[in-house]
Amino acid sequence: MAVDLTSQVLEVLSRTEGPITSNNAFPTVDFTTMKSALDRLRSREIIRCIQMDREEAILTPEAEGIAAEGSHEAKVFEAVRQAVEGLKIADLPAIVGKESAKVGQGKAFKEGWIKKDGALLKAAADSITDASREQLQTIQQTRTHPDPKVLADLRKRKLITMQKVINFQIEKGPKFAKDFVKEETDLTADMLATGAWKTVKLKPYNFKAMGAPTMSGALHPLNKVRHEFRQIFFEMGFEEMPTNRYVETGFWNFDALFVPQQHPARDLQDTFYISDPPRADKPRADPLKTEKLANGSIPTPEAQGAPKQDYDSYWSDVKEVHENGKYGSIGYRYPFKDDESLKLVLRTHTTAVSTYMLYKLAAEPRPARYFSIDRVFRNETVDATHLAEFHQVEGVIADFGLTLGGLIGFMEVFFGKMGIHKLRFKPAYNPYTEPSMEIFGFHEGLDKWVEIGNSGMFRPEMLEPMGLPKDMRVYGWGLSLERPTMIKYGVKNIRELLGHKVDLNFVESNPAVRLEKD
Numbered sequence: 001m002a003v004d005l006t007s008q009v010l011e012v013l014s015r016t017e018g019p020i021t022s023n024n025a026f027p028t029v030d031f032t033t034m035k036s037a038l039d040r041l042r043s044r045e046i047i048r049c050i051q052m053d054r055e056e057a058i059l060t061p062e063a064e065g066i067a068a069e070g071s072h073e074a075k076v077f078e079a080v081r082q083a084v085e086g087l088k089i090a091d092l093p094a095i096v097g098k099e100s101a102k103v104g105q106g107k108a109f110k111e112g113w114i115k116k117d118g119a120l121l122k123a124a125a126d127s128i129t130d131a132s133r134e135q136l137q138t139i140q141q142t143r144t145h146p147d148p149k150v151l152a153d154l155r156k157r158k159l160i161t162m163q164k165v166i167n168f169q170i171e172k173g174p175k176f177a178k179d180f181v182k183e184e185t186d187l188t189a190d191m192l193a194t195g196a197w198k199t200v201k202l203k204p205y206n207f208k209a210m211g212a213p214t215m216s217g218a219l220h221p222l223n224k225v226r227h228e229f230r231q232i233f234f235e236m237g238f239e240e241m242p243t244n245r246y247v248e249t250g251f252w253n254f255d256a257l258f259v260p261q262q263h264p265a266r267d268l269q270d271t272f273y274i275s276d277p278p279r280a281d282k283p284r285a286d287p288l289k290t291e292k293l294a295n296g297s298i299p300t301p302e303a304q305g306a307p308k309q310d311y312d313s314y315w316s317d318v319k320e321v322h323e324n325g326k327y328g329s330i331g332y333r334y335p336f337k338d339d340e341s342l343k344l345v346l347r348t349h350t351t352a353v354s355t356y357m358l359y360k361l362a363a364e365p366r367p368a369r370y371f372s373i374d375r376v377f378r379n380e381t382v383d384a385t386h387l388a389e390f391h392q393v394e395g396v397i398a399d400f401g402l403t404l405g406g407l408i409g410f411m412e413v414f415f416g417k418m419g420i421h422k423l424r425f426k427p428a429y430n431p432y433t434e435p436s437m438e439i440f441g442f443h444e445g446l447d448k449w450v451e452i453g454n455s456g457m458f459r460p461e462m463l464e465p466m467g468l469p470k471d472m473r474v475y476g477w478g479l480s481l482e483r484p485t486m487i488k489y490g491v492k493n494i495r496e497l498l499g500h501k502v503d504l505n506f507v508e509s510n511p512a513v514r515l516e517k518d
Contacts, residue, residue: 005029005037006180009170013047014178019171021052031166038168043206044183045175052167056143057151063136063159071132072096072104077113077123086120136160218508221497222391225485226373229393232417233371238395241353243374249280251341253352255318256359257432258461260332261340265348272377272388274344282342283311309363309467317465327464346377350394351432351476355462358398358474362467367399373481387494391481402473404435407455411439411477415452418484424449433476434459443487453479 005026012025022034041047059067069075075096080087093101105121108114115124135150139160145151154160183203184191191197219227230240254266264270317326319341325331347353350372357370376392397410412423422442430436433456441452455477463474482494489510495501 019169022168045173047173049168049170055162056165057139057160058163067136072100073107074130075100076104076108080114080121081123086122238369238371241370241372243372248347248352250343255341256355259431272346279342321461329461350392354396359466370396394478397475407475432462
């Protein structure tokens with residue numbers, strides 16, 4: 001069909017001097033067929049064409065009836081006008097129809113065309129102008145209306161629908177010819193054998209043509225920003241913590257961090273609890289390897305050379321710090337419940353992993369730098385900026401003689417590597433850090449200060465039960481991975497970044513990110 005159409009297009013153009021439009025010259029040809037024929041001619045510079053898109057208003061069946069017979073309100077007015085003595089309201093549907101009586105009566109009252117006199121309807125005007133009918137007749141003839149407000153109102157009333165119409169303006173090209181000569185795309189064995197290759201017209205190679213896109217995998221924007229964060233941490237001498245345990249006990253997630261068992265964060269409306277199994281074991285050493293020995297037993301950490309640690313004493317010390325106080329602290333002074341501590345939860349922060357790593361560090365105290373980037377879970381209402389799960393970036397530095405001033409200085413270096421150089425620090429409260437600070441950065445694009453993280457120095461009530469030296473201090477800070485990703489990629493709704501609403505085209509086409517550059 002496209003080959004036949006090319007000849008028709010050339011024939012029409014040869015009879016005219018100026019450009020033609022596809023809708024006028026070929027009104028019955030569909031868009032795909034027309035575009036195929038025009039592309040064939042345009043690629044050979046036989047024609048030039050411009051695609052023109054516009055929206056046309058199409059009448060619905062109800063609107064076509066109004067254009068032909070008048071609007072509902074006009075029908076009501078005409079029926080009332082013809083009843084000289086007045087028309088009973090109950091008789092109106094039988095005259096104009098139920099739909100016209102229902103819709104038109106109210107509009108006729110609103111326009112002031114009719115009035116109510118007891119149980120009768122009477123005309124309040126000698127004549128009317130049926131604007132709705134006139135508007136629809138104009139649209140029926142021109143497929144549009146000069147007043148955009150009229151179009152919007154008629155769409156709202158479901159009297160018209162907007163339809164996209166594609167038209168082509170076609171004119172002769174530099175190589176225009178009335179006859180279309182088919183160009184061969186391949187040099188075949190038959191052409192060589194018969195000598196036909198001497199007379200056939202071969203299609204020239206188009207070295208400027210774009211190649212077909214190659215299907216390939218793509219990194220999610222979160223993974224790209226995560227990679228940048230990991231590179232920053234590695235540059236600064238950090239070691240990545242294992243974060244493969246999404247389920248933690250209340251002990252590691254809360255109690256070991258000196259979070260009281262009555263804290264609101266432990267309520268059902270904030271934390272996801274595991275119902276089966278209902279409780280876990282008390283803290284104990286994890287095997288370093290999962291393979292069994294020759295006798296069928298699993299090697300313990302101590303058997304593989306890891307320092308031995310007393311988990312029972314650690315449990316008792318944490319419990320004592322909460323109940324009665326210890327290590328110079330008066331504690332929270334409440335009855336510590338073992339069952340509450342052994343409940344299983346989806347971890348609410350990766351600080352549970354940091355706590356476990358610090359406890360292992362206590363077996364051989366030394367300066368250390370740890371970081372983690374992984375998923376955490378909160379029982380939050382999902383909206384444009386919150387999800388029930390997100391990724392937390394966390395860093396921990398353990399060393400002797402650390403001070404709050406050192407933490408502020410380190411934060412300036414750390415965030416400076418992300419391109420954030422204007423920082424403010426605000427005092428805050430965390431159960432497991434003292435002092436604590438919220439970190440604000442000035443966002444040039446938003447032209448305002450935004451919260452970018454939380455930080456502090458871990459409390460002695462958290463560190464000393466682990467067995468860490470009294471003069472060892474630990475910095476801790478964290479931020480979400482989603483917020484800097486949303487800022488860098490201009491995403492306003494977090495559900496467009498993570499979850500079932502993510503556009504795969506966005507994932508495939510998003511650029512690489514460099515946090516140190518704007």
